Amino acid sequence: MRKKLKEIITSPTATRRMGDFICNFVAVVLGIIITFVGNNIIEEHNKQKELKEALLLVKDEMMLNRENIKKMMQQEIFEQTGARYLLQHRYNMDAASPDSLKKYGSTPFSTSGFLPITDAMEMLKTSSLISTIKDKKLATRIIQTYNTIKGAHLTFESFTQTKKEDIAKLYDMQEVKEFMTNHENTPKAETWKFYFKFPEGIQAIKSIAVIHDSPARMYGRYIKQIDETIAALNEMCK
Secondary structure: OHHHHHHHHOOHHHHHHHHHHHHHHHHHHHHHHHHHHHHHHHHHHHHHHHHHHHHHHHHHHHHHHHHHHHHHHHHHHHHHHHHHHHHHOOOOOOHHOHHHHHHHOHHHHHHOOOOOOOHHHHHHHHOOHHHOOOOOHHHHHHHHHHHHHHHHHHHHHHHHEEEEHHHHHHHHHHHHHHHHHOOOOOHHHHHHHHHHOHHHHHHHHHHHOOOOOOOHHHHHHHHHHHHHHHHHHHOOOO
């Protein structure tokens, strides 16, 4: 029996069939491996493509925020310059330039609002794509830059809020309320002569002039960090 089985196994036909089986088996296994590896490569490629597109949106969003921060800086500088001009002429408003009074006379009472733009960043986080960034330092830099953007807006909000509170002390005075109601068309020089009669008026303008020591330097640091992150994103998305 053993001899017959051995003859069957070692026969040319059996050997050929066994060889065919092994070749087919190996071919199937290799096919599965190649398909699996190929799918992984395609999936990774698509994921990296999706990540790149998301990061380009983040970069564009950072540039929009950068422009807003630049506007906030310019607004603070403008209002501080105006406050200092008014203070410079508070004892002799008639000597102030009518054009300068027209330019700066209403700024203490104006308000400006800016909101941080974070839609692209929120999409990056909720889609979990941020976890696929291989350069973890870049991922951290992106998060820190958005914190910086929020910090810049909080800085401007503190400027606006402090200004509002100081101007409100002037507004709340009965004499000032009556003056504002009855003298809407009064020339700016006369208006500021009136406001500077009160310590609250002087204090409000002094406050605007010094709320932040150097807006250019302060906001410049925010802008610099954004620029550095944009440069890093440009490098990655080449």
